[in-house]
Amino acid sequence: MVLRLVLQLLILIVEVIAQASTSDCNPTISKCPSDIAFPEYIYADFREGPNPSFIQTGPGSVKYTDEGVELTISRLGQYPTLSSKGYFFFGEVTAVLKASIGQGIISFLMLMSDTKDEIDFEWFGSSSQRIQTNFFLQGAGSGYGRGMDHHIGDVHDEFHTYKVIWTETDMTFYIDGQLIRTEHAADPSGYPDTPMMARIGAWVGGDPSNPKGTVNWAGGETDFTEAPFTMTIQSIEIRNYTPGWGYKYEDTAGNRDSIRVLYRPERRPGARKAKQKALRKQRHRDEPIKEESDQFENQGNFMSGKEFQDYLRSKEHPSV
DSSP states (O other): OOHHHHHHHHHHHHHHHHHTOOOOOOOOTTTOOOOOOOSSSSEEGGGGOOTEEEOOOOSSEEOOOOEEEEEEEOSOOOOOOOEESSSSSSEEEEEEEEOOOTTTTEEEEEEEEEOEEEEEEEEEEOSSSSEEEEESSSSGGGGGGEEEHHHHHOOTTTEEEEEEEEEEEEEEEETTTTTEEEEEOOTOOOOSSSOOEEEEEEETTTTTTTTTTHHHHHHHHGGGGGOEEEEEEEEEEEEESSSSEEEESSSSSSSSEEEEEEEEEOOTTHHHHHHHHHHHHHTTTTOOOOOOOOOOTTOOOOHHHHHHHHHHHHOOOOOO
8 A cells, every 4th residue: 555655656756747847838839838836935035045946047156145145247158047946827026136237237037937928127237226127928029118217226236125016917016115117917018927937147238249239228248357247136035826736828829818727737648657667667677766856856848048048138129
């Protein structure tokens, strides 16, 4: 009886891993595996060190200190990024951070779905007070007119608290508790409404190989004789308004009505027999059975580091 229960558990674990083993699958184009959902609440205090809900997905220095996690760019081609291992479907994201200084260096907090719905905070290394909020619908080219600038105290040397509350009806942005922007789902121009993951980091908008509009938007070409460029993230918290096991796109429309919330893993045809066969082979060879305890470890669907860098570079912004 105990052996049977252990076997069932191992089969379930393998199925979870198999469902989450793809990369950058766009459900508006093809059928994709389910996204793993975050629980109702996640809090990462990076002053305490790495957090299991986030992984590094871009090259560059990542260092944990008493102030938080420092993401540092030292040379061209680096874009140190922390990415969440799960998704949330409407909710709140709050980050406490200091943005990086440096001409052409963009610090960012990006919420992004598999369909490339996107909600952003962006900070400019060439300006100590300028912040931009923005959102996009199913791809980079759909929303450059939605960018909105805001100005507060020093974003490079002082910690500030940045928050997005994203619901089915409204999207609100806050800085240090003050409401700075509101958008409504009823707006006919569109509204992001598919499960999001979170990315936070920095990249070189001032790379001379980027489109001219992007370089100008970022504040000009980056001078690496002034490197290194460092942003510091003290903490990030996520409240998921639709917790569950995962989210599955039922069609290629790529909107809220496409999503089915899963409360347990879906079984894949043939997975049980394949796992039983693999277990018999392992026992025959007297090899230990490998288990995977972290359901997020091979979480997929979000872009790899290189894919994400290519996506950032492709986002040609109009000259400012």
